[in-house]
Structures are given as C-alpha cells and as structure tokens.
Amino acid sequence: MTLAQLGAEVIRVDPVGGGSDHLRWPLAPGGSSLYWSSLNKGKRSVAVDMRSDEGRELVTALIAAPGSDRGVLIDNVVGRRWMANEALTQHRSDLVHVRVQGYPDGRPAVDYTVNAEVGIPQITGPEEGGTPVNHVLPAWDLVTGLSVSTAVLAALHDRMRSGDGAFVEIALADVALAGVANLGWLSESADRGQGRLRHGNHVYGSFGVDFACADGERVMVVALTEGQWTALKSVTGTGAVFDALEASLAADLTLEAERYRLRETIAAVLRPWFVARQGKQVRDELDAARVLWGRYQGMADVVAAHEDGAHPVLETLEVENGDTLISGRSPMRWDGEHGNAGEPVILGQDTEEVLADVLGLGQEQIGRLRSRGVIDGP
Structure with missing residues (x-):
C-alpha cells in the first residue's frame, strides 16, 4: 500500500476466491471487508489458482516480467519451492525479492504473538494489574510494512547502480525485537535484573498523565x-x-x-x-x-471531525456493495499535498488486463484460462 501510494504499480496476486484476509473484520454493512479494501486500495488485483501448474507459471512470468521497473516481488510464502529465491532468479537474475516471515526460521507468527514475546503486555495496563494486557494496535505489522517499503526502495536503488538483484528477508519477530532493543528497554531490564513495572497512564521517565475535567472530558x-x-x-x-x-x-x-x-x-x-x-x-x-x-476521543469523534473536513489525510471512498470506506492517504505531504488514497479494488478485477498488458496474452488464451478455473475475476 505504501509503495502504491508513492506511485508504484502494485499487482497483488490472490488465490481464486481470496486469501484468508479477504473477509477479515471489520466488515461493512454490505459484507465487504473494510480491512482488506483499505489495505489493498491503489493496487491491481489478480486472482490465480496457484495450486495448478498453469497458475504457477503465470505468477512466475509476472514476477520475472522484463523491464527496468519490474522484477520486484514481495511475498510471505513459506515452503513453496517454486517461489524460492533460487528458483525465481533462474527466470530473472536481477530480481528484487523481499520476503516477510514470522520468525527467521520460517515458523509462523503474527503481531499479537510476537508482541507478547517481547514483553509489551507485561508493562501495559493499570499498575495494580497482574495479567498481561494486549495492545490492540498491531504496531509491529505497521513497522514491518514500512520496513518492506524501505527494503524495496534500497534494493532498487542498488540495482540501478550495480545491475544486481537482492533477496531480503524480514521477520516480524526480528522487527519487534529490534524495536524494543532500540528503545533501550532490553538494556534497562538487563541492568536491573527485572522487567519494568506497570505505570498505568503515566509516561515512563518523564511527566505525563491523564486528567479529568469538570464535565468528564x-x-x-x-x-x-x-x-x-x-x-x-x-x-x-x-x-x-x-x-x-x-x-x-x-x-x-x-x-x-x-x-x-x-x-x-x-x-x-x-x-x-x-x-x-x-x-x-x-x-x-x-x-x-x-x-x-x-x-481523549472515541473513534466516532474522529469520524465526525473527518466528515467536517478536519483531517485532510483521510478520504472517504466507495467500495463494492454500495459500502463506503474511510481510508488514509499517504501521510507524506509532497509540496504540501497528501495525494490520493488509492482506488478500492474488487478481488481479481484486473486479472485479464494484467495478463494482457504484462504477459501479452490474447483474449482467446485468457478465456481458456478462465474456463479451466486457472484465473478468476468479476
């Protein structure tokens, strides 16, 4: 999403019928996933049966398509030999390949599991609390996404100078560990021989806390x-x-x-x-x-302020089934402007167009692929 908002042509490849996040909550009244729609805005959506030989060949061809601005892959694949870096570089030696992992050894993880392991829930919540308090914001997911963008841009910059590709692996667990280490929190625990105590709403190491006004605000x-x-x-x-x-x-x-x-x-x-x-x-x-x-505000207050025009970084978009979506533009302002948030997509809506534009397939070939269930789209 970040790269798309910076102007990249991003092609998202999903399995036919959608991946596990296609209908992830929150859902709009019409049934569309506000989560999926917002994170995938501005991308082109392709739906391919990657369990079939033909589907794998199509995806490999998209990954290795010629052109100085192509040959860039971001994935979170584990155990698919046909998508191993050494297999893909046989088709394009200067491939820029960024792989997101749970753990460096390939085991699965999500934000909420790695956050628990680096100790954040143990220092979150009221001072008198004894049980861990999960942080609802998936901060490590957000930082990992931005780390992916940084890796892609750095690898592309190097490819422009040297002609070499790159294989970069980024593990969610490493992002979390590096984050708490870089804040000095692990060193503090090592020096003291124990973890930090909870401090409720107090800012650690300085002064900051919440106050109630006469009207409850x-x-x-x-x-x-x-x-x-x-x-x-x-x-x-x-x-x-x-x-x-x-x-x-x-x-x-x-x-x-x-x-x-x-x-x-x-x-x-x-x-x-x-x-x-x-x-x-x-x-x-x-x-x-x-x-x-x-x-302190509720999200309903933020929505009301947005509807009054208070937040230029937000944009209301129309998605499928007549639903609307409040989504974010890039927080980067170029010459004072945020740019567009990006158009919402429907799963597989660009499949035929991408296969024609990038791979040069004709309508007859595309029609046969669709009839055999290798590709899908609205």
Whole structure:
C-alpha cells in the first residue's frame, strides 16, 4: 500500500476466491471487508489458482516480467519451492525479492504473538494489574510494512547502480525485537535484573498523565522539556506550590527524572485545576499557554471531525456493495499535498488486463484460462 501510494504499480496476486484476509473484520454493512479494501486500495488485483501448474507459471512470468521497473516481488510464502529465491532468479537474475516471515526460521507468527514475546503486555495496563494486557494496535505489522517499503526502495536503488538483484528477508519477530532493543528497554531490564513495572497512564521517565475535567472530558498532558514544564506550571498557577515542594524534598523539577520520580505528587497538585474547569476551557487555556496535551476521543469523534473536513489525510471512498470506506492517504505531504488514497479494488478485477498488458496474452488464451478455473475475476 505504501509503495502504491508513492506511485508504484502494485499487482497483488490472490488465490481464486481470496486469501484468508479477504473477509477479515471489520466488515461493512454490505459484507465487504473494510480491512482488506483499505489495505489493498491503489493496487491491481489478480486472482490465480496457484495450486495448478498453469497458475504457477503465470505468477512466475509476472514476477520475472522484463523491464527496468519490474522484477520486484514481495511475498510471505513459506515452503513453496517454486517461489524460492533460487528458483525465481533462474527466470530473472536481477530480481528484487523481499520476503516477510514470522520468525527467521520460517515458523509462523503474527503481531499479537510476537508482541507478547517481547514483553509489551507485561508493562501495559493499570499498575495494580497482574495479567498481561494486549495492545490492540498491531504496531509491529505497521513497522514491518514500512520496513518492506524501505527494503524495496534500497534494493532498487542498488540495482540501478550495480545491475544486481537482492533477496531480503524480514521477520516480524526480528522487527519487534529490534524495536524494543532500540528503545533501550532490553538494556534497562538487563541492568536491573527485572522487567519494568506497570505505570498505568503515566509516561515512563518523564511527566505525563491523564486528567479529568469538570464535565468528564479527559485530556493527556505531557511535560517532556523544561519549557513544557514551565508552561504547565504557569497556566495552572502552581509555580509557588512546586517551588515549595522542591525546597522541602530537595528536588529539581526542571529535570525529567525528578518529574517522573514525583509524578504522583505532581499529578495530585495539578488535578484540582482540571476538575474545576469544563473541557473547552481547559483546552483553550492549555493551547494559549502552549502546553503539550491531547484530548481523549472515541473513534466516532474522529469520524465526525473527518466528515467536517478536519483531517485532510483521510478520504472517504466507495467500495463494492454500495459500502463506503474511510481510508488514509499517504501521510507524506509532497509540496504540501497528501495525494490520493488509492482506488478500492474488487478481488481479481484486473486479472485479464494484467495478463494482457504484462504477459501479452490474447483474449482467446485468457478465456481458456478462465474456463479451466486457472484465473478468476468479476
């Protein structure tokens, strides 16, 4: 999807009838998968029976099609000898081949399983909790997808200079391990001989926590820098209180570590200011003081804001069965513009056109393939 939104012609090859994600939740009222439709927008969709010899030959031909802007494959295949890199490079030696895996040894994994294994659920949730709390955002899937895009672009850049292809393997488990290691979390655990404790909604290592307003609205307030801390004290009128607190506890709250150590005390001092004000007043005053903050919202609030034109990165698209889809444009703004999100597709809708354009097959050949069930499409 990322590559398609950057202008690449992306051909997605699915089995006839669709893969396991073709009807994955959430579903639209008409039955189409909002998940599948959104992630595959902007691609050309081809449906091929890859269990048949003819189907495998077609897919191999698409992979190895000639041209300086072709010969690029992204897959997550395990155990298909005909799609092994050494088999495919027999057909195109400069193939750029990026393979996504669960584990480096080829065993399966998904975001939720690798996330559990790197310890994130053990530090997520309320302080008093004892059981793991799964993170609902599949962050490692998102990072892996962007890593794939980076690998493709780097390998293409090298091919343009050297003429050489590349075989790049990216394991979801490695993405997760590298992610938590690069944040310093594994080193921290090794140094302390134990994992980090849960901190609820507190920001680890600095000051940040949620506050309730008089009308029940909640805001997340963060003070990472000395300037942000000064702004927060100023708007809440608590400077004198914190000066006295510093003197009595021999603390220096200009330091992140000190604000973190005294986070509960700081929150207790600030809480009455928020509780005494309606949400709008809190928001207006925090903005005026340049405090770093965010409002807790439901996704219905985000939808309403989008419908009012508040989020240019979002786009409403029409999909099959009369359903609509709110999807994302590329977050990259080129000369101030996001670009289009990409047109939604129907499974297999481009099969015949791709076989004609890329492989030069005639209508009679395509018709025979369709009649034998080797290809499919609407």
